[in-house]
Amino acid sequence: MARLLVVHHSPTRSTRALLDAALEGARHPDIEGVEVQVVPALEATADDVLAADGYLLGTPANFGYMSGALKHFFDSTFLQIGGALDDSGGAGDGSGGGGTAKRPYGLWVHGRYDVTGAVRAVTGIVQALDWKQSADILEVVGDVDEAALESATELGGTLAALLA
Numbered sequence: 001m002a003r004l005l006v007v008h009h010s011p012t013r014s015t016r017a018l019l020d021a022a023l024e025g026a027r028h029p030d031i032e033g034v035e036v037q038v039v040p041a042l043e044a045t046a047d048d049v050l051a052a053d054g055y056l057l058g059t060p061a062n063f064g065y066m067s068g069a070l071k072h073f074f075d076s077t078f079l080q081i082g083g084a085l086d087d088s089g090g091a092g093d094g095s096g097g098g099g100t101a102k103r104p105y106g107l108w109v110h111g112r113y114d115v116t117g118a119v120r121a122v123t124g125i126v127q128a129l130d131w132k133q134s135a136d137i138l139e140v141v142g143d144v145d146e147a148a149l150e151s152a153t154e155l156g157g158t159l160a161a162l163l164a
Helices: 013-026 046-050 068-077 116-129 146-163
Strands: 002-008 034-040 054-062 104-111 138-141
Touching: 002 013, 002 046, 002 068, 002 146, 013 034, 013 054, 013 104, 013 138, 013 146, 034 146, 046 068, 054 068, 054 116, 054 146, 068 116, 104 116, 104 146, 138 146
Parallel strands: 002 034, 002 054, 054 104, 104 138
Antiparallel strands: none
16 A cells, blocks of 8 residues: 655644645545555654655745754655765755655645745755655645635645555
8 A cells, every 4th residue: 555644744723724634635535545644743754754655745934944843854864765965965966866766745835924935945855855746836825715725635635646
């Protein structure tokens, strides 16, 4: 059975609503053969990542960046899951040849005013992992409305369906 790993930091009602909607889509009854594993970012391990076939990431945008929890997730797993560093110690070009290359991922980010920095940070790290962006990034600014929840449901469903 394929496994979709959902790594998230959802400390607010808004981010929790987006998580719940994404999980509703990922667990849609028409999608068979996919196990959805949900792990808070501070608890996710390299073993979780290596055991998964695809990834769904969720974070608030805090001070123009991804949450510290999601950053901790990347910091604590990056090299073990196939990330590459260049000679400067920065994220490499994704050619590290690790065990998670080309696996699909999706991302949702919620912010009060701007999510640009958070999206840029996550996509930069994921590029170095050589994961494949497999759905449009869901960027939600301001209140989480029905359209945002529908988009989150679609995002979760899309990632799960790709693994089915």
